[in-house]
Amino acid sequence: MMSFAxxxxxxxxxxxxxxxxxxxxxxxxxxxxxxxxxxxxxxxxELLPGAQVRVPFGPRREAIGVxxxxxxxxxxxxxxxxxxxxxxxxxxxxxxxxDWVARWTLAPRGSVLAMALKRPDEERGEVIRVGIRLAGPPxxxxxxxxxxxxxxxxxxxxxxxxDLARAAGVSAGVIDGLVDEGTLETCVMPPENLFPPPDPDxxxxxxxxxxxAAARNLRExxxxxxxxxxxxxxxxxxxxxxxxxxxxxxxxRAGRQSLILVPEIALTAQFLDRFAQRFGVxxxxxxxxxxxxxxxxxxxxxxxxxxxxxxxxxxxxxxPYADLGLIVVDEEHEAAYKxxxxxxxxxxxxxxxxxxxDGCPVVLASATPTIETRVNAAQERYRHLILPERYGGRTLxxxxxxxxxxxxxxxxxxxxxxxxxxxxxxxxxxxxxxxxRGEQAxxxxxxxxxxxxxxxxxxxxxxxxxxxxxxxxDHRFRRALVCHHCGHVARRxxxxxxxxxVDALAACxxxxxxxxxxxxxxxxxxxxxxxxxxxxGGTERMRRELADxxxxxxxxxxxxxxxxxxxxxxxxxxxxxxxxxIGLSSGDPRAAERTFQxxxxxxxxxxxxxxxxxxxxxxxxxxxxxxxxxxxxDAERFYAQETENRRLAGLPPFGRLASLIISSRHREQAxxxxxxxxxxxxxxxxxxxxxxxxxxxEAPIILIRGRYRYRLLLKSAREFDLQxxxxxxxxxxxxxxxxxxxxxDIDPQSFF
Ligand SMILES: Nc1ncnc2c1ncn2[C@@H]1O[C@H](COP(=O)(O)OP(=O)(O)OP(=O)(O)O)[C@@H](O)[C@H]1O
Ligand SMILES: [Zn+2]
Numbered sequence: 194m195m196s197f198a199x200x201x202x203x204x205x206x207x208x209x210x211x212x213x214x215x216x217x218x219x220x221x222x223x224x225x226x227x228x229x230x231x232x233x234x235x236x237x238x239e240l241l242p243g244a245q246v247r248v249p250f251g252p253r254r255e256a257i258g259v260x261x262x263x264x265x266x267x268x269x270x271x272x273x274x275x276x277x278x279x280x281x282x283x284x285x286x287x288x289x290x291x292d293w294v295a296r297w298t299l300a301p302r303g304s305v306l307a308m309a310l311k312r313p314d315e316e317r318g319e320v321i322r323v324g325i326r327l328a329g330p331p332x333x334x335x336x337x338x339x340x341x342x343x344x345x346x347x348x349x350x351x352x353x354x355x356d357l358a359r360a361a362g363v364s365a366g367v368i369d370g371l372v373d374e375g376t377l378e379t380c381v382m383p384p385e386n387l388f389p390p391p392d393p394d395x396x397x398x399x400x401x402x403x404x405x406a407a408a409r410n411l412r413e414x415x416x417x418x419x420x421x422x423x424x425x426x427x428x429x430x431x432x433x434x435x436x437x438x439x440x441x442x443x444x445x446r447a448g449r450q451s452l453i454l455v456p457e458i459a460l461t462a463q464f465l466d467r468f469a470q471r472f473g474v475x476x477x478x479x480x481x482x483x484x485x486x487x488x489x490x491x492x493x494x495x496x497x498x499x500x501x502x503x504x505x506x507x508x509x510x511x512x513p514y515a516d517l518g519l520i521v522v523d524e525e526h527e528a529a530y531k532x533x534x535x536x537x538x539x540x541x542x543x544x545x546x547x548x549x550x551d552g553c554p555v556v557l558a559s560a561t562p563t564i565e566t567r568v569n570a571a572q573e574r575y576r577h578l579i580l581p582e583r584y585g586g587r588t589l590x591x592x593x594x595x596x597x598x599x600x601x602x603x604x605x606x607x608x609x610x611x612x613x614x615x616x617x618x619x620x621x622x623x624x625x626x627x628x629x630r631g632e633q634a635x636x637x638x639x640x641x642x643x644x645x646x647x648x649x650x651x652x653x654x655x656x657x658x659x660x661x662x663x664x665x666x667d668h669r670f671r672r673a674l675v676c677h678h679c680g681h682v683a684r685r686x687x688x689x690x691x692x693x694x695v696d697a698l699a700a701c702x703x704x705x706x707x708x709x710x711x712x713x714x715x716x717x718x719x720x721x722x723x724x725x726x727x728x729x730g731g732t733e734r735m736r737r738e739l740a741d742x743x744x745x746x747x748x749x750x751x752x753x754x755x756x757x758x759x760x761x762x763x764x765x766x767x768x769x770x771x772x773x774x775i776g777l778s779s780g781d782p783r784a785a786e787r788t789f790q791x792x793x794x795x796x797x798x799x800x801x802x803x804x805x806x807x808x809x810x811x812x813x814x815x816x817x818x819x820x821x822x823x824x825x826x827d828a829e830r831f832y833a834q835e836t837e838n839r840r841l842a843g844l845p846p847f848g849r850l851a852s853l854i855i856s857s858r859h860r861e862q863a864x865x866x867x868x869x870x871x872x873x874x875x876x877x878x879x880x881x882x883x884x885x886x887x888x889x890x891e892a893p894i895i896l897i898r899g900r901y902r903y904r905l906l907l908k909s910a911r912e913f914d915l916q917x918x919x920x921x922x923x924x925x926x927x928x929x930x931x932x933x934x935x936x937x938d939i940d941p942q943s944f945f
Contacts, residue, residue, distance in 0.1 A: 216240075217266040218274055220248055220258040223307035227295070229261050233268030240274070243283035245310070247275040259283050259306060281496040281513040283309070290550050291511070294543055299916055299937045300536040308536060309511035311488065325352050325368060328378035332371060338363045342371060354379075387490050388500045391472035393442035398435050398471065401585070403427075407578040411440035414554040415447065415519055422545045424525075424570040425558040427580025428589060429797025430761075433558045434464075436580070437521045438471050440556060445472075445501055449518025449553075453504045454540060456527035457758055459732040463743060464759070465504065472502075479505030479512060507532060507540030510547055517551040520544045524759055525557035525566055526790050531942040539940060541566075560797060561790040561828075564783075564836050565846040583801075590768065590799040590806035594815040594824050595619050614711050615703045620769045620809045621715065627767040628719060628748055632804065635750045636708055637757070637795045638771040641725050642666040643707045644700035647674060647685075654691035656683075662896040667700050669710075670728065679898045708771060709751045716749060724752035757795040763802030768795055773812040773820060780893060781944050782844050786835055789819045793828070843908065845940060849915050852941040853905040854892065857933045860901040864889065866933045867903035873926035874905075877918075883910035884918065894945045900934075904944075915939065 218240060219229040232248050234240055242263050249272045250256035257278045283291075291309060295302040327346050332339060341361040346352060358365050371377040400408055407425060414421065427433045437453075444451045455461050458480045465475045477491055477500045491512075494500035498515045505512075507530050510520075522530070522541050530540040541557060548555035557566055557575070570577040583589060595608050595617045610617045616624075616636070627634045644667040647656045656665040658676035665674035665683060674683045688695045700707070709723040722738050735755070742750055745764040750756060776788045792810065800806020812820050822831030840847045855870065857863035867889035874886050885908045892902035909915050919937060929935050 215265060215268055217264050217268055217271065218246065218260045219262045219264070220246060220274075221261050221302050221306050222248075222250060222256045222258040223310045224256075224303045225301045226303040227301040229302075230258075231271055233271040233273045234263070235273050238274060238277070240277060241282055243285065243288060245278040245280045245282075247278045248272070249275065257310075259288075259310060261288060281492045283513060284515075286517075286550050287511075287513055290543075290547050293546055293550070294536070294538055296916065297543075297546075298536050298538050298939055299919060300538075304536050308508060309513070324380050325354050325357050325372070325377050326380065327376070329375040332374040332376050336367075338367045339371060339376075342367055343376065346377065387487070388477055388494045389474045390499075391441075391445055391468070391474055391476065391502050393445040393472065395473035396471055397442075398438070400435060400439070401432065403580050403582070404432050404436050404584070407436045407580060408439035410576070410578055411437065411554065411556060412443040415440055415443040415449075418518070418552045419554050420549050420552045422548065422555045422557060422569070422575040423578055424562055424566055424575045425556050425578045425580075426562055426570075427558075427560060428583060429560045429794065430583040430587060430589075430801045431560070431580035432584035433560075433580060434467065434523070435471075435584075436578075437523075437556050437558055438468070440519055440521070440554070441472075441502060444518040447518055448498075449516045450495070450498065450500065450514050451502045451519040451521070452509055452512075452514070452517060453502065453521045453523060454507060454509060454530070454544060455504055455523050455759075456506075456529040457755065458504065458506045459736075461504070461759075462736050462740065463761065468502075468504065476502035476504045479503050479509040481506065481508060510540055510543055514551070517547070518553050520548050520553065520555045522555065522557045523559075525559045526561050526563045527758070528787070528942060533938075533943060537936070537938045537941075539942070542940075561793045563790075564786055564832065564839060567832060568836065568846045587800065587802075588805050589826065590796055590808045592796055592808045592810060592824050592826070594773075594820055595809050595811045596815050597811055597813050614715075615708060615771055616711055616715065616769070617809075617811055620811065623767055623769065623807070623809055624716065624749065628716065630766075632767070633742070633745065633748060633750065633762060633765040634767040634769065635752065635756060635762075635765055635795070635798055636712065636769045636771060637752060637754075638703060638705050638708055639754050639775050639791065640702075640704045640772075641668075641677070641727050641753055642675065642704035643669040643710075644702050644704055646701040647698055648701060649689035649692060649694060649697050650699050651694035651697040652689060652692035654689055656690075660896065660899045662894050666704065668727065669706050675727075678894065703771060705751050705753055712749055712751060719748040720746070721749040721751060722747045724750065724756050726753065726755055754791060754795075757791060757798065759794075760798060761801055762798055765798055765802075766800055766804050766806045768799040768806070768808040770795065770808070770810040770812075773810045773823075774814055774817075777814065777817060777819060782839075782842075783942070785819050789822060789828075789831060789835075792819070792823050796823070843910070846911070848911055849909045849913065850941055851907045851909075851915050851919060852938045852944070853907075853919075854902055854936045854938070855889070855905070855929075855933065856897075856900040856902045856936070857931070858900055859932075862931060862933055863901045863903050866927070866929055866935070867905060869927045870922075870935070871905060874907075874922050877922055877925070881913075883913045884915075885909070892945065906941075 216234040218232050218234050220232055221229050242260055244260045245257055246260055247255055247257055291305045295305045342363055345357055345361040358368055425433050441451045469475045495513050496515055503509055522544050525541050532538050545555050569575045597609055608617050608619055624634050646664045647667050656674055658665055658681050660681055661676055661678040663676055663678050665676055668675050672685055674685055689697055705723055705725050712721050741747055743762050773792055776784055796808035799808050822828055855863050855867040871889055888905040889903045892904045895902055
């Protein structure tokens with residue numbers, strides 16, 4: 194349609210003062226469109242490249258877009274920009290970055306822009322915050338709840354109403370009652386200071402020698418505006434956080450902004466508190482749930498430079514920073530960094546790109562880096578900083594395998610769990626010992642719900658999701674059978690839906706809820722917490738429970754993978770893994786690596802405090818390279834072998850992958866379109882030896898949410914320009930019709 198420049202465009206009206214300047218704005222609209230649309234800029238309208246503008250769009254519609262470029266030119270009969278639309282200006286850097294992401298992911302630029310352009314809700318005016326304070330004598334009728342509120346309100350300070358209710362563990366109604374009685378009174382609170390500045394010298398940590406060496410490298414890179422990437426690798430508990438905090442401190446001293454990406458921002462209260470201990474205040478927090486006024490204030494604070502540090506989920510990469518000086522990607526191996534809907538991007542890789550564009554260092558921190566990142570470090574594309582030991586001379590947990598095979602299969606039969614339990618005798622004994630010492634144990638099983646399969650003992654019927662090719666998972670706490678792919682919920686029936694037999698349904702296999710049941714009967718009187726993302730109470734409840742665990746308020750924790758994510762539980766000395774083999778046999782090329790990372794992380798929760806820890810890993814495959822590496826502690830050998838396998842197979846990072854998922858409500862249509870695409874590709878230069886097309890094949894889970902799915906996989910040499918090939922291919926291939934969707938995923942991380 195037109196050409197445009199993304200960087201270095203200048204407001205042309207400034208120089209051309211003599212003749213009335215005729216300017217054209219090329220505007221991107223945050224819809225699934227790649228093109229920039231041209232509009233005439235009315236004489237006298239002040240406009241900068243990157244400004245948000247209201248423009249006419251389509252018949253009788255208006256849209257808000259971003260000026261991608263401004264140029265002198267004949268507006269001809271172009272429609273005019275209606276007005277500037279306020280909000281942050283998208284800097285040259287941010288626009289370049291969005292262009293880069295669009296080119297890389299093959300997503301339309303408008304879709305990428307939509308991730309960055311979230312308009313604050315159209316509400317105006319300052320919200321008045323109501324505060325509560327003690328004002329009068331105690332109420333005539335005292336209840337435990339009331340006395341908790343009064344105790345929490347003591348000291349004459351002003352409290353937010355909901356904060357006070359939470360602190361006292363009561364409902365807002367209890368507070369209202371006390372206001373009615375005159376014990377408490379309401380008053381208007383001053384506006385909240387949302388972004389107090391972190392102080393780099395608030396509580397400086399004395400680093401150990403290895404930490405200090407790593408921190409020095411990072412400080413220097415920050416000071417030099419060095420746009421390189423670092424892999425900060427150190428075993429669990431080695432103190433990586435303290436090291437990159439020093440880089441944050443240096444960035445603060447330089448007056449620039451820092452972004453810390455974390456995989457699960459909703460659960461990182463502990464992280465935020467640690468930040469506050471070091472810097473005096475918590476950082477600004479970003480995730481998609483930050484909406485309305487908070488979002489508006491954050492945007493404004495970022496643009497003005499007032500917000501100095503953001504801790505956020507992957508989408509924080511797209512915020513309008515004024516002067517980004519550092520990006521940290523904590524737990525860089527986490528799968529949560531890959532967005533798997535809409536624009537398919539990997540936040541870790543895009544962070545490295547953003548660092549290059551903004552001229553700032555990018556720190557990738559992990560105890561279990563991905564093979565991609567390790568190879569980048571080995572080939573010196575990234576600098577490698579290593580913390581070889583746990584901080585303060587603490588030791589890594591001793592890990593042993595519990596062989597679940599019977600004696601006949603070469604195992605020791607007495608290690609098998611008894612009856613219909615899942616906790617083996619050695620693990621049960623270890624839990625007893627841990628309890629006897631007053632320490633904490635974690636029992637890990639990476640499976641939500643009570644049982645992954647429900648079948649009828651009378652007729653063999655298995656309960657399947659009506660919308661997906663997947664079994665329904667028994668969730669006893671919710672009294673329901675649930676599909677983990679689409680969320681379909683069915684009541685747990687008493688009679689089989691196929692043969693009608695009553696009370697013949699059997700739960701097969703364990704989930705965390707079932708382990709929780711077993712723990713309750715085996716270890717009565719012990720305080721147990723089960724952590725699972727699907728429990729009622731949501732993140733609020735999980736946050737509270739994670740804090741309780743860290744404070745030692747429970748004996749046994751039963752949890753899914755979310756307990757493995759970077760938590761620091763000082764009293765935990767035992768980790769038991771119920772089924773270490775889950776995930777090993779999936780068809781995913783990263784199955785072994787991922788399982789190793791997860792097990793290394795979860796066992797790494799043991800022994801982080803004063804006392805040494807240990808881990809017991811239940812498995813049917815004690816000789817599997819993943820389990821063997823875990824037990825021997827020889828991660829290097831495992832990584833070397835796994836890296837070599839990837840190299841031989843031409844898999845990432847030695848080769849490149851892209852997948853296309855073709856889906857439709859009609860199976861034949863999805864399949865036919867996938868075949869048509871494959872034919873179109875074969876008609877191109879598939880003779881190029883550097884490129885292979887696999888498929889079409891039915892996806893391993895062929896039906897999800899009522900859509901049938903077929904897959905094509907492109908595999909190429911590393912230097913091959915896959916994106917250009919796909920762009921040309923799809924441009925020349927038949928267009929999807931009807932409800933057919935084609936989703937391109939560059940460097941796919943999931944293969945189901
Ligand atoms: N220099 C230091 N001085 C005092 N305490 C420290 C220091 N470095 C680390 N620690 C403490 O050691 C523990 C582990 O540190 P940290 O959580 O930073 O490790 P990590 O490498 O990020 O671990 P993981 O990868 O398992 O999340 C924490 O309790 C931390 O406060
Ligand atoms: Zn389903």
